[in-house]
Amino acid sequence: MILLYASFKLVFYIDSNYYENNVNEYIIFVLLNFQSKKTLGLFPNSNIKFHIIGIGGIGMSAIAHVLHDHGYYVQGSDLSENANVKKLKELGVKCFIGGHDSKNIENIDVVAYSTAVKKDNPEFILASESDSIILMSRHQILHQIIYNSYNVCVSGMHGKTTTSSMIALIFEYAKSNFLAMIGGIMQYNQSNTIIHKNFDWAVIEADESDDTFIKVPSMVSIITNISPEHLDYHLTFDVIKNKFVEFINNVHPLGFAVLCIDDKDVSKMISQANHNRIITYSVSDNRADYYGNNIKMEIYNDEKDEGRIRMSFDVYHQNEFLDKFYINIFGEFNISNCLASIASSHKLGIDLEIIKKALFDFRSTKRRFDILGKFKNKAIVIDDYAHHPREIEVVVNTASEFAKFYNSKLIVVLQPHRYTRLQKLQDNFIEVLSSRNIDNLIIIPVYSSGEKEIMGINSENLSKQIQDSTFCENFEKLKESLSNLSVQENDIILLMGAGDISGMAYELVKN
Numbered sequence: 001m002i003l004l005y006a007s008f009k010l011v012f013y014i015d016s017n018y019y020e021n022n023v024n025e026y027i028i029f030v031l032l033n034f035q036s037k038k039t040l041g042l043f044p045n046s047n048i049k050f051h052i053i054g055i056g057g058i059g060m061s062a063i064a065h066v067l068h069d070h071g072y073y074v075q076g077s078d079l080s081e082n083a084n085v086k087k088l089k090e091l092g093v094k095c096f097i098g099g100h101d102s103k104n105i106e107n108i109d110v111v112a113y114s115t116a117v118k119k120d121n122p123e124f125i126l127a128s129e130s131d132s133i134i135l136m137s138r139h140q141i142l143h144q145i146i147y148n149s150y151n152v153c154v155s156g157m158h159g160k161t162t163t164s165s166m167i168a169l170i171f172e173y174a175k176s177n178f179l180a181m182i183g184g185i186m187q188y189n190q191s192n193t194i195i196h197k198n199f200d201w202a203v204i205e206a207d208e209s210d211d212t213f214i215k216v217p218s219m220v221s222i223i224t225n226i227s228p229e230h231l232d233y234h235l236t237f238d239v240i241k242n243k244f245v246e247f248i249n250n251v252h253p254l255g256f257a258v259l260c261i262d263d264k265d266v267s268k269m270i271s272q273a274n275h276n277r278i279i280t281y282s283v284s285d286n287r288a289d290y291y292g293n294n295i296k297m298e299i300y301n302d303e304k305d306e307g308r309i310r311m312s313f314d315v316y317h318q319n320e321f322l323d324k325f326y327i328n329i330f331g332e333f334n335i336s337n338c339l340a341s342i343a344s345s346h347k348l349g350i351d352l353e354i355i356k357k358a359l360f361d362f363r364s365t366k367r368r369f370d371i372l373g374k375f376k377n378k379a380i381v382i383d384d385y386a387h388h389p390r391e392i393e394v395v396v397n398t399a400s401e402f403a404k405f406y407n408s409k410l411i412v413v414l415q416p417h418r419y420t421r422l423q424k425l426q427d428n429f430i431e432v433l434s435s436r437n438i439d440n441l442i443i444i445p446v447y448s449s450g451e452k453e454i455m456g457i458n459s460e461n462l463s464k465q466i467q468d469s470t471f472c473e474n475f476e477k478l479k480e481s482l483s484n485l486s487v488q489e490n491d492i493i494l495l496m497g498a499g500d501i502s503g504m505a506y507e508l509v510k511n
Contacts (some may be wrong), residue, residue, distance in 0.1 A: 051105045052076035053113040053123050055095055056085040059207065059419065060114055062181045062192045065140055068093050069195045077104050077123060087191070090204055090398060105133065112399050114131070114138045115210040126430040139215040142181070146202040146216060149179065152344060153206035155213040156224030158258075158391050159337050162329075163249055164205040164282030165365045166341040166358070168194050173358040174350045176201055184385075187363035206247075214246050219255035220344050221247055224337065225263040227390050241265055245272045260336060261288050279347055281339040283332055291316050292335050292344040297405055309405070311335065315342060322346075328363050367502055369395065373509035379487040383505040387417035387498040389428035393435070399494045400437035406490040409439035413478065413504075415497030416446045416462065419454040426462065433466050441469040442481055447499025475504050482508070 018465075052064045055076025061084035068074045068091055077096040077136035078085060085095050096104045099141055104120040105111055114134070136144075154164040161184040167181035178201035180186075180194040188194075194203075206221075206242040209229075226244055228237040248257045248269060256277040261267040263286065270278055283295075295313040312334055313320040317399035318418040327338060338359055345355050365371050367385040375381050375388035380402075385396040396412060403410040414433065416422045422429065433441055444465045446453075463471035482493065495505040 002020070009248055015279045022273055022286065025291070038484070046071055048109045048432045049073040049107065049126075050075070051108040051111045051123070053100065053111065053117050053121060053139075054173075055093075056077055056080070056082045056405040057114055057116065057474065058084065058192055059138060059181075060112070060184050061085070063087060063112065063138070063145070064088055065091070065191075065193050065374075066145060066179065066181065066195060069193075070197070075104070075108075077101075083185075084192075099190055108133060110134045110141070112134055112136045112138065123480045133272065137210075139212040139429045141213065142204070143216050143313045144183075144192065146179070146204065149199055149202045150219040150255075151204055151217055152201045152220040152222070153204050153213060153216060153218040153247075154222045154224070154340075154362050155206040155208050155223070155244070158207070158394070159224035159340075159390065160205050160207075161365050161385075162223075162334065162368050163337045163340045166258045166337060166362055167344060168203045170341060170345045170350060170358040171201065171203060171253055173354050173361075178202060182365070184365040184366060184367060185328065186365050208240070208243070208247075211243065212469065213252060214243055217252065218247075218250060219252050220258065221255070222258040222340050222344055223247065223263075223266050223269075224260055224340060226265050227388065229388055241269070244268050246453065248272075248278070249274045251275070251277065256347065258340055259272055260340065261285055262336065262426075279343050281336075281343045283336050283339065286319060289318055290322075290346070291338055292339055295332065295335055297330070297401065317346070323352055323356060326360050327362065328360065330363065330402060331367060331394070333398065334369070334393045352395045369398065372505055375482065375487060375493055375508045378489050379482075379491040380406075380412075381509050382494045383491060383507055384423050384494065385498055386496040389425055389432045392429075392496060393432045394492065395496060396432070396437055403439075403492045406492075408488065408490045408492060410437060410444070411482070411485060411487070411491060411493045412438045413444065413493065413495045413501070414442050415495075415499050415501035416459055417498040418449050419457050420445055422446060423454055423457045426457070429462060430465050433462075433469070440485055442472055443468060443469055443476060444472050444474075444478060444504075447497060447501070449499065464505050475507065478504065478506070 050067055050072055052060050054060050055064050058080040064074050064076055075094040077100050078462045081097045089095055100121050100123045105126060111133055113124055127133045152167055154160045164182050165186045171178045177196050177199050179199040180203040182192045184203040185192055206216060223244055251257050258279045259266050261280045262282050280288040281290040283292050285291055292315055297311050300310055310326055310328050311330060312326050314324050317362050342355055365382055370383040372381045372383055383393050386392045399410055443459045445459050448499050460471045463469045470481055472481050493510055
């Protein structure tokens with residue numbers, strides 16, 4: 001059971017200081033709540049009808065699921081059907097697929113949208129011009145959902161999906177009454193949500209790409225790391241760093257922040273915070289409140305399988321040995337994610353044995369060093385979401401350790417994500433992809449994510465700038481190229497990218 005912070009109840013939403021600077025959200029709060037009794041930690045008026053633009057998105061589909069599960073009428077629209085849409089349809093959520101039409105939002109009270117929605121979207125236009133429809137951004141509707149709960153908000157450029165999923169599983173094992181909304185699919189329940197009715201706690205992946213992380217209330221604020229990402233929105237790295245300091249300072253007066261001091265920019269934020277309620281963690285630095293040591297990859301036998309690989313590490317709390325942990329996921333970056341989960345959960349008073357059991361049982365969220373199976377019954381196929389050079393470097397290093405363990409080679413397949421990212425970070429991509437840890441590199445076409453192609457910025461030109469790399473223009477050419485490499489037993493094929501490369505990874509292991 002959660003022991004700490006359990007003797008009081010907070011109503012985050014009614015905060016006069018917050019609303020002095022967020023007048024529109026106060027108006028939305030009044031409109032949605034007057035003449036109704038509060039029955040849940042959500043929108044009290046159960047007759048409200050919602051429409052979600054881009055309902056297939058990982059974040060918006062989670063919002064739709066939570067609203068539907070609490071008895072609200074929810075529908076939505078998207079350009080194409082995916083696994084998230086299919087699951088919502090199975091739940092009974094009406095989804096308009098193939099385009100957006102203003103007719104879709106007739107008799108709707110609230111229209112929600114994300115930053116991915118263009119302002120010329122017909123549903124967005126009608127909702128913004130209507131006197132009877134309330135138009136809410138993703139952070140506004142998320143704020144409404146969690147306004148009356150104790151919130152653990154996980155942010156950072158890399159690792160937040162895994163870390164928030166770990167904490168969610170720890171809370172589940174602790175039999176907590178909570179809600180989880182994750183930016184990925186958890187292996188635990190094949191969903192991006194865990195929903196308990198009338199929840200007291202919420203575990204939220206607080207996205208920094210659109211400022212969601214500084215616009216939702218937080219009892220525990222976790223920062224895994226930061227880097228110059230989402231510059232199309234934030235413009236400069238200094239802006240990003242200042243907003244993360246704001247995220248720390250926004251934590252509730254009875255809460256705390258959890259920071260990874262392995263990241264030098266995150267470490268510097270400690271002196272910039274306006275409070276000292278900060279817990280630190282590190283993979284190896286014994287100055288941290290929680291740090292790891294004696295990290296090993298090892299073979300063990302369990303009831304189902306012989307010769308399984310796991311990682312073990314010791315955890316120290318304030319320089320005293322806390323316990324030894326075993327996990328079935330790999331890489332130093334996942335040790336770091338574990339330490340963030342351990343630090344926050346242990347501080348909240350969750351029993352250490354529960355934390356250990358949850359982390360041992362944890363399996364990667366989908367697309368996070370996700371081991372899918374074997375190609376031609378030989379090479380191990382790993383699917384990963386990495387698309388920023390820093391992420392790619394970390395994942396490649398982990399896969400390299402995996403390959404060394406098996407005395408095999410590492411084959412990397414990359415699908416760059418967005419032309420603008422490739423243009424801004426091309427030198428970084430070249431440096432990372434020129435790593436000696438990579439035995440064979442294959443690059444496939446850029447996943448545009450709706451962007452127009454930029455002259456001279458493409459995968460073929462990127463490949464030409466990296467020695468011994470191969471460009472494949474489609475999936476058939478990729479399979480052909482992999483076959484020509486004559487893969488051996490336990491070779492590693494690592495596929496990375498934030499686009500549709502995951503489907504190719506699954507195709508490789510299909511037979």
